[in-house]
Amino acid sequence: MSEKARVAIFDTTLRDGEQSPGCSMNLGEKMLMARQLDELGVDIIEAGFPIASEGDFEAVRAVAAEIRRPIIAGLARAIPGDIDRAWQALRKAARPRIHVFLATSDIHLKYKLKITREQCVKQIAEAVRMASTFCPDVEFSPEDATRTELEFLCTVTEAAVEAGATTINIPDTVGYTMPQDYTRIITAVRERAELIRPVVISAHCHNDLGMAVANSIAAVEAGARQVECTINGVGERAGNASLEEFVMATRVRRDVLPYETAIDARQLYPASQLLSEITGVSVQPNKAIVGRNAFAHEAGIHQDGVIKNPLTYEIMTPQSVGVPDNRLVLGKHSGRHALARHCERLGYQFERRDLDRIYKRFVALADQIKTVEDRHLLAIIREDITTSVVPVFAEGKTAGLGRAAGTS
Ligand code: KIV
Ligand code: ZN
Numbered sequence: 001m002s003e004k005a006r007v008a009i010f011d012t013t014l015r016d017g018e019q020s021p022g023c024s025m026n027l028g029e030k031m032l033m034a035r036q037l038d039e040l041g042v043d044i045i046e047a048g049f050p051i052a053s054e055g056d057f058e059a060v061r062a063v064a065a066e067i068r069r070p071i072i073a074g075l076a077r078a079i080p081g082d083i084d085r086a087w088q089a090l091r092k093a094a095r096p097r098i099h100v101f102l103a104t105s106d107i108h109l110k111y112k113l114k115i116t117r118e119q120c121v122k123q124i125a126e127a128v129r130m131a132s133t134f135c136p137d138v139e140f141s142p143e144d145a146t147r148t149e150l151e152f153l154c155t156v157t158e159a160a161v162e163a164g165a166t167t168i169n170i171p172d173t174v175g176y177t178m179p180q181d182y183t184r185i186i187t188a189v190r191e192r193a194e195l196i197r198p199v200v201i202s203a204h205c206h207n208d209l210g211m212a213v214a215n216s217i218a219a220v221e222a223g224a225r226q227v228e229c230t231i232n233g234v235g236e237r238a239g240n241a242s243l244e245e246f247v248m249a250t251r252v253r254r255d256v257l258p259y260e261t262a263i264d265a266r267q268l269y270p271a272s273q274l275l276s277e278i279t280g281v282s283v284q285p286n287k288a289i290v291g292r293n294a295f296a297h298e299a300g301i302h303q304d305g306v307i308k309n310p311l312t313y314e315i316m317t318p319q320s321v322g323v324p325d326n327r328l329v330l331g332k333h334s335g336r337h338a339l340a341r342h343c344e345r346l347g348y349q350f351e352r353r354d355l356d357r358i359y360k361r362f363v364a365l366a367d368q369i370k371t372v373e374d375r376h377l378l379a380i381i382r383e384d385i386t387t388s389v390v391p392v393f394a395e396g397k398t399a400g401l402g403r404a405a406g407t408s
Pocket of ligand 2: 171236
């Protein structure tokens with residue numbers, strides 16, 4: 001396969017992510033998260049929306065002052081007060097970026113902004129020009145781009161490029177687009193912008209129809225070279241494209257997705273955990289890559305396969321994304337093989353006949369409770385030991401019962 005194209009990861013956990021219910025963070029929490037994002041290797045951290053509040057301003061300023069490797073972006077509406085405030089927050093950054101946005105769809109122009117298309121183009125050009133006087137790195141986002149008439153979208157993005165924008169972001173603000181639509185939109189905007197000069201085209205997808213990562217991939221295939229995403233997919237309403245899902249799709253399916261990011265995948269799970277810990281918003285158990293069940297196997301056939309060779313039911317290793325270990329969950333679908341593994345991990349090896357007896361007790365309990373945890377299994381073993389069997393200690397393992405079971 002030919003050389004891989006590099007895709008920049010623009011993390012907006014601290015801005016769009018923070019806008020989701022329950023995800024607001026104070027300054028100290030934002031700093032912890034920003035350090036973790038730096039460790040993860042993201043290219044751009046959108047640290048906040050400085051005009052939104054004093055807290056947001058201070059957070060952007062603090063992130064900009066401390067985090068030196070990635071670009072630090074601050075969001076601003078296309079109005080002078082916002083742009084000025086964003087620059088005040090960003091001026092200490094080693095690599096600042098002002099991110100200017102203005103809605104461009106007819107529904108937003110008519111009902112929200114109450115301006116004409118002509119006024120919209122003029123406002124965009126003036127705002128981008130003003131931002132460019134502060135710093136050379138300016139991103140422009142036509143909000144609700146995917147519901148904007150395509151010819152008008154090309155007109156506004158051309159105006160932004162001519163005024164000095166270096167990145168053109170195409171937000172699917174309401175999570176409405178489909179991969180084939182987004183491909184067409186990104187291609188048209190890119191081709192028209194490139195007639196003026198080279199710029200980076202960026203994808204920003206919301207997940208209202210569950211398409212955010214698929215749409216981001218479609219954008220990259222159409223020539224976008226920046227993807228805006230968040231840890232755990234947090235963000236407005238149904239959230240943004242999940243960073244971990246996009247990155248791992250390009251790693252696991254490198255055969256069909258020849259794109260490279262600078263992400264250290266082993267930091268994905270720690271980043272996910274940190275965000276949940278800070279916000280108190282837990283990740284759904286079946287969430288891809290970082291959910292509690294993403295590497296858990298309960299069905300007996302699956303457990304048996306994973307024990308023999310993890311590749312039977314795992315397309316990536318838990319370790320590759322920083323998950324400490326895969327989890328063989330003991331439930332009513334588990335088989336003897338998995339039960340024996342768990343017993344060994346707890347310090348016990350059983351002969352076949354003894355294991356059969358333990359297994360019977362285990363199945364009876366698993367029928368009553370969903371998941372059999374270590375403490376339940378230890379209770380079963382303890383009960384079995386006191387009534388009948390003399391187990392053989394697994395070599396080098398501890399009993400876990402507080403006494404040497406073999407001597408009782
Ligand atoms: O979804 C959106 O349109 C945004 C813009 C501000 C980029 O978040
Ligand atoms: Zn958004």
